[in-house]
Amino acid sequence: MTPRYEPHEIEQRWQRVWEDEGAFHVPNPVPGAATPDKHWYQLEMLPYPSGPSLHMGHVLNYTMGDIQTHVRRRSGWHVARPMGWDAFGLPAENAAIREGGHPGEIVARNIENCRAQMKRLGWAIDWDREVSSDDPRFYRWTQWLFLRFWEHDLAYRKEAPVNWCPKDQTVVANEYVVDGRCERCGTPVELRQLTQWFFRTTAYADELLEYPDAEWPERTKTIQQNWIGRSEGAEILFRVEETGEDVPVFTTRPDTLFGATFFVVAPEHPFVEAHASEEAKEYARHAGARPVEERAAEKEKTGAFTGLHVTNPATGQRLPVWVSDFVLMDYGTGAIGGVPAHDERDREFAETFALPIVTVIDDDGRLINSGQFDGLPSEEAKRAIVAWLEEEGRGHATVSYRLRDWSFSRQRYWGCPIPVIYCDECGAVPVPADDLPVLLPEIEDYQPKGKAPLAGNEEWMRVDCPKCGGEARREADTMDTFVDSSWYFLRYIDSHNDEAPFDRFVVDYWLPVDQYIGGIDHTTGHLLYSRFFVKAMNDWGMVGFREPFARVFHQGWVTLGGSKMSKTRGNVEGPDEIVDRYGADAVRLYILFMGPADQDMEWTPDGVEGIVRFLRRLWRIVHEVAEAAPADGVREGALARKANETIVRVTDDVLRRFQFHTPISAVMELVNELGGAVDAPDARFAAETAVSLIQPYAPHVAEELWGALGHERLWEEAWPVADEAQLVRETFELVVQVNGKVRDRFEVDAGLREDELVARARESEKVRAHLNGGEPRKTIVVPGKLVNFVV
């Protein structure tokens, strides 16, 4: 008698077994001992525990990783599959402010909840590797790493204009300002001149454009490349007539140099303060304060003449120097040679102020009015003019980038303290390694007030200078959350290490990450920062690789009401209710069956009934097979063939194509066929195959059905391998076309030669009717598939 399918009873039972056995713990290799060389690091972006519940996007993400993990494990890979918590930072702190309470307590409670949800979904996580970025055992090493960056001049402190979010009351990195707004809260950011800590990401700008050891999606690479914004060009010196000093400009169009008829500096350019007329200074003061977006929106150019002139190094002509806000101080050199004939903005400027326009490139792209360079195609002219400038000592080829260094100090409480001490005598001094971690103190009032809340904690702030022993003060800013997530994937590998952030031997074994699953929204932030971290660590000899993530996959957004589920939007749907109702197996299957995992999908539980029906059908049919089918079932026949074909499809989709919805369809097809022949000699084999193949998706019910078929421990069972002999067909359905249209189809022997196939095709009544007794002009034979007559 078939028992009832009771998902909750089954799921709890197997989850307990796996937990008690530590079924998904995979130990690290030990130097000198034999270690499997077939290994796989399966990583999904770690969650922010800023709310009490995971959302369906997490369910999608971690189920995908889970399937990958199960299939790899059962195929003989050594799989590292860790999990942790991105616990520091704004999202958690803002949640604490909303709810009232200490962020540490709220985060701890959320983590506990989310961990329970993860366990309830039955994910094959190695909990022994768990880390949390707010744990001193973790952030001790975040601080230690920061000191290495500083030591290598890849972290520095400077005063610079930075993005300030007036709502969150902190500096925000360029990478997390979207359309001029704070990515977290949507508030428009302001520019403020502040002394901040930066990581020198620009030191790796060129290398970050290349992906030598990584298979990344094209669109992801493009986004990063656009963000880095590399432009090849030249730096050219213009001499100021009145003072004799040289002012450099950056241009990507040195071929148009002869057409430069005026010169423009940015309002913030030091030249203005040093030499410009009072009127120009006055203009610069006002213009420089306005946001770039606002300036760009206006059609009419503004500006003021400085009263000075420069010499065009190509023509020797005297050019007026203007100041205008369409020239930006933070790109290139903050000064340009205005070429109104060949640049739209320069033209607008020239037209507004009645400046001369000289055409130097004709309609065929060749130079004119350019002295010895006349007649050269513009691409050639670029090289020729730069070479000539170099000879003259007036310029050289150079490259400019859009990328800016990453500002990572935050004027907020809930983050990793920056281990720096300021001493009047010694300046900025690193906290000695033995004194790490600098613990984040418990403070009552952590509300953001525009300056670091830690600064108000006198007891914590006052410290002896590690160098001279004199009275000194701590750095009160904390680090951006993205510093924690720039290296968490390394700590996972060696999460209990008390001597170092990680051991190079084990990290070199597991990394680079074989498959990273995460949102595309972190492309120019987290993903870029992580690459920067790893490249630097490789240069210091800490790791033996230069790219952290060999393959990246971006899941689509699970949307609700058309927009991405997120706590800030408040449109979060968690897994609890639907798991309560249908069980974890159904939810796991359903979230993947909804569509291709890399596309956005609107969350609706409507279709889950179809999956529940499938599970019940599978349950019933497998039990029927267990009763009706011969015990020593054969592995040949129509069902066995279908089973073997399904093995190939599922395996190829998961491992090679990274496609998770089609394997479910494939197993459904197999189960549909099996349902009509539960007592067939090969039914038992087909049932075992179906259960085995569905195990990564629905591990609990699969385990139970595996038991019903008389076996145990499916999670350790070798992944099915297709029997090649069974895949070879003895007959196939020959398609016969006339002029490319299918006119007949029938089974033929697979061993027939081409001429025999043609002969069989010509015997068909239907085909004859379409040939009208005539001879085909041409006959195309595709062995094993079709014959096409062309008349």
Place this chain on the structure above:
RNA sequence: GCCGGGGUGGCGGAACUGGUCAGACGCGCCCGACUUAAAAUCGGGUGGCCCUCGGGCCGUGCGGGUUCGAGUCCCGCCCCCGGCACCA
């Protein structure tokens, strides 16, 4: 403007290197069986138009092309999504 991705039934989607009348699998809908009835379950149908019920014609955003054969390749458009953008 530059760069990247995409457009297939009522819906989610399949078709992996051009080759089985494109539409697998599922949702929804329709019909039937079981039932006093409903739910659940099981069976069947489901791109459009025409039909003498054998079939015929059209059909993968639009227009061309290559090919015996195109959702798939090429050219030109249209639309949608994403990145960059007064970046010199």
